[in-house]
Amino acid sequence: MKKYQIYALIATTSFLVSCSKLDLNPLSQGSNETWNSTAEEINISLNGLYKPVFWPADEHSWTDDFTYREMLSPVTGATINGQDLFVKERWVNAYKCIARANNILTSVERASGLLTAEQINAFIAEARFIRACQYAMLLTHYGNIIYTEKVLEIEEAKEVQQADPAMVLQKIYEDFDFAAANLKSSYGAGELKRATAGAALAMKARTALYMGDWQVARDASKACIELGIYTLHPNYEELFLSRTKNSPETIFGFPRSVALQVTLGGLQDYVPRNAGGYGAMVPTWDLLSAFTCIDGLPIDQSSLYNPREPFENRDPRCTATIVEFNTPHVGFIYEPHPDTLKVKRVSDNQLVENRDNRAVAQFASYTGLLWKKGVDDDWLKNSWQAEPDKIIIRYADVLLMYAEAKTELGEIDQSVTDAINQVRARAYAPVNAYPAVTATTQGELRQIIRNERRMEFAFEGLRYMDLIRWRLAEKVLNTPIYGMLDPAILREKVITPGLWFFPQVAPIDEDGIADFSAMAAAGLIKQIVVRKFDASKQYLWPIPTSEVLTSGLKQNPNY
Incomplete structure (x- = not known):
């Protein structure tokens, strides 16, 4: 070195x-x-x-x-x-x-x-x-x-x-x-907010979790919770926007500022083409299929799931994370349907060319999906620089780390389900009804917690280490990425038979992973590329x- x-x-x-x-x-x-x-x-x-x-x-x-x-x-x-x-x-x-x-x-x-x-x-x-x-x-x-x-x-x-x-x-x-x-446990008004005792406990819990040290993860996350300082932000979707500053949910993070040139950049790849972006870096169907329905069941078990309307009756974090079709997003109605050649511009209700449609723009989203989490009109300003707070770790993570550590230790009690349900209830707020977790076995809770983390933390940089520590990377990263057929074939095989958006319900396995192979074999979807992961080495990075x-x-x- x-x-x-x-x-x-x-x-x-x-x-x-x-x-x-x-x-x-x-x-x-x-x-x-x-x-x-x-x-x-x-x-x-x-x-x-x-x-x-x-x-x-x-x-x-x-x-x-x-x-x-x-x-x-x-x-x-x-x-x-x-x-x-x-x-x-x-x-x-x-x-x-x-x-x-x-x-x-x-x-x-x-x-x-x-x-x-x-x-x-x-x-x-x-x-x-x-x-x-x-x-x-x-x-x-x-x-x-x-x-x-x-x-x-x-x-x-x-x-x-x-x-x-x-x-x-x-x-x-x-x-x-x-x-x-x-x-310090906290900083007062006017003080520069830096590391706190809670941040040390939370980051210790995360480190222990990543290393499979369940007792330390349990104790550190419990100590952070018992500080009584942190609360979940009342509105999940608003937590990630530029206008939300210094949320009580943020345990450790940094402010950004356009004025001080400390910003989130590289935004155009995530913004729809109608709004001047590229719509290129997008969610997968794997992620969309991971969100449960409002009854708490996966899409292949819930009677509420309709593959033709894949955003209906889903956990609210689904439409907070991925743009729902035919809804307004950064100034335009978003609709990737190949026959929707024009869409409304929200500012004046005028119809404009729909460049988020692959029949119009070849390089529009290959999956038909766009990120919504954290993306708002602020992303279109200041030469594509935005200033949402950079959240390193937040309270929802501590709650789910505590639940996971307790579950893996076999210490399943009311505090485990209470921790999960706090996170889930906030996602459904202000609606009081939500599918509360009542499972009591280690296997059931392990599946629930892992999928809860995926729904809660999508687009926040935590999924990679979750796949690594759960040893799931070799499974999910050795599968194809699928997307929509090219427009002419899509019309013939999916649109005309009335099968838009998903032709079939994708089965979900015990790890919460969707299987699109049957749709692919039937020629109803397109393989974009095949991911690869070498389990013999990739669970660690190489030394430079x-x-x-x-x-x-x-x-x-x-x-």
Whole structure:
């Protein structure tokens, strides 16, 4: 790791020199030897650890919820290797952040004469929290990583070896525990909102969940719940919009700002073509079929499901996540039916060419579906930059982590179903009636929780690690992605016989996975592309090739 560790050291030093005024030293003379001597300097150093580049989300394109026309990602195409950009960038940026956190921890005692022990511990706790988050990402994705708690000199960096993953996990837990004991529970009005005790508990629970450490996941999520600080946002759909700021459901996250040029970009691929987007990165039929009906049953068991009207009688998160046909969306009625050549523009009720129809625009959504979750008119402004809060972890996740950990431990009691039902009831709000979970067996609850997570967290970057930790990736990522037939054939085989939108009901298996093979065999749908996943290696990422070649690190198996 020497090359990247050196880069991290250089980057940290440059950061210290350039970004603050000093009480005792001119700006141009800031250095590792004198920096972090005041609360102001420590805060500036800590602020640098919240840069977006240090907090990437896992990609939707690595899962069965997403398709981009006929393209596959390195994960879903089984081509992932140590030279892939995201593999290298995740590793490099995590270690840069860790190096900066370690520098703070090494130097913060310089301010001991000016600060109380409580203040010092709070600063240390924040740096340790961030270090733990970075190591957790590295451990869960790469497995065999380097661990250090100090800023390494160049010669030391040359000798560092990969650490025992069990040891690394315990160190991560220790950092989270210290953070939970020493960070604030909340921040008041006007205060800069950063890591909290609840965030430390929630991220500890997530790390334990990803590592299959059910007892720690149970205890950490329970402790977070018992803080009594967090509540579910009253409206599921509004939680993800740009206008919703600092929700009481957000345990850890970052604000975005168009004015400050900290935004969510790359939006056009998700926006319909009628509104000026490309309608290219879209939900799969796999995801649409995963949403249960309002009786709580999967689509192949519920009498309420009509494949001709696939959005009717579905869990409300379905139409909050995927645009329902013949409804308004970002200024236009959305309707992918091949015979709907014109649609209404909402602003003036005028009919315009329907470019979200593949009979009009060849590259309109191949599945006929579009993302709705979080997408609103704000996405069309500011040169395709939007400012929804970046949510790292939210309270619904803690509730479902608690339910899952208890279920896997065989500790099934009322608290398990209560946790699931809190999440589900909010999805159905303000309607009081919802299909409450009453199951009491481990097998039933496991299926319910896994599908609940899929419905609740679609388009939030959690599906990938769920597939990895449940060892379902080799099943769902070795299947075809299906879409609509080309318009002329679609009219002949589906429209004319009255079979639009789905010609048949897709069977749902015990893992909540839809099977479209019968429809494909009948020639009623089109195979877009076949996903691939190599179970012999892909449950861990490769160590970046440059690290293996220059530092002698051991590559993960079969890469």
